[in-house]
Amino acid sequence: TTATIVLDPAFRVAPVNRRTFGTFVEHLGRCVYTGIFEPGHPKADDDGFREDVLALVRELGVSTVRYPGGNFVSGYRWEDGVGPLESRPRRLDLAWKSIETNEFGLNEFMRWTRKAGLEPMMALNLGTRGVQEALDLLEYATHPSGTHLSELRREHGEKDPHDIGLWCLGNELDGPWQIGHKTAHEYGRLAAESARAMKMVKPDLELVACGSSSSGMPTFGSWEAEVLEEAFEYVDHISCHAYYQETDGDLGSFLASAVNMDHFIGSVAATADHVAAKRKSDKRIGISFDEWNVWYQSHMHEAGPRDEWEIAPRLIEDEYNAADAVVVGSLLISLLRNTDRVAVACQAQLVNAIAPIRSEPGGAAWRQTIFHPFALTSRMAAGEVLRAEITAPSVQTAKYGEVPAVDAVATYDEASGDVAVFMVNRHTGSDITVELDARAFGSGSVDEAVGIYEADVYSTNTEAEPERVVPKPNTSVRLDGGKLRAVLPKASWTAVKLS
């Protein structure tokens, strides 16, 4: 079985946007506590940040980090997490049935982002709170000095204002599970008024309105339209959230999850453009795909409700397999292909809770399978994103009908001449030989050809065997006269760099 791919510098989408490689740290389970932060751990630094985890975060190549939630933020009081530790209250976190100690808050987070070299993306509580609290947090965090709240930050040891330019106006308020769940009209008004007031403080803020919690929500489409009817003038982006998992042994549909992501992005962009058209506006609302990943939500539901209120319980610590890594690689192909519309994307989440990095309290930290396609794509993507012209056999899937067995996207860095190609073979039964025409670039050599290739796609990485699934070289790759030939094993993801 063969497929052909044609690449050309003229097939330009847009420059690679580093914010495509965003991540998410929520006060959820052990993402913060015993994830990024564990005072007393042998590898903790003076701030209590785990240096073993920080090293993996840097290796993962993430750019922007959304914080502090998620469902958590919709019941959160940011003031609880600042000031002297001894006066920080313990609170019930209703979203995750946990006890929040507030040992880690805004200033710890900002210190951690500086150490990790990440851009913060701050989420506001628009579930139980409103315009005033949003303004208070903005003033505390970003006003230089001379007002009550900015001086309070300075008393708390942060003399310089925090550089936070990207804000989420709440989280998933369309979801009936959300604390302070709202109708589209209620939320649209609150988002508009919060955004309008925040831009009175700082006109250059970038603000993200909540879109739907998934494209399967009953209100999907009408929610985005109604929210944007209210908030269009004041917001810059609208969010998308999507999680995928294999269900009922249907690996074929699972491997084709990016078909849903492409469609999701297209639908939300069309809805935003429709609102713009009605207003005779040429403003293009961006998409903030600020939660995406593989997540075995069915396992969480099967586990049922928990009885105890605990501090940092083990929650949604999915152990990922090789197929999950292939899907993560293919979702990154979709995000890159849509780089002219996707302003921000955050893989949810970073450590322990549905995460590429796992860590044990007092113990080791390691890379899950899904770490690898993310790290490779982030490292290799450079310059301009290029659309790939693909002719491939199709595969029949239960969820998405007939889909091309091969998907791909490329990047081209004119300055260095480097071309990176990211490819996925979604066929569950056959290897596919790809013939790729890259003559337009004049590349002479294959610098790197690696991917996720496992005979058993259900292999995982564990604490005992953390390197069971790692990228392997693809030794079939040949470049001859600008034509590349590569065998893509069934159910695999591949990255090739030419120079």
Ligand code: AHR
């Ligand atoms: O990422 C886990 C949860 O998924 C987030 O808290 C919420 O926003 C979404 O439903």
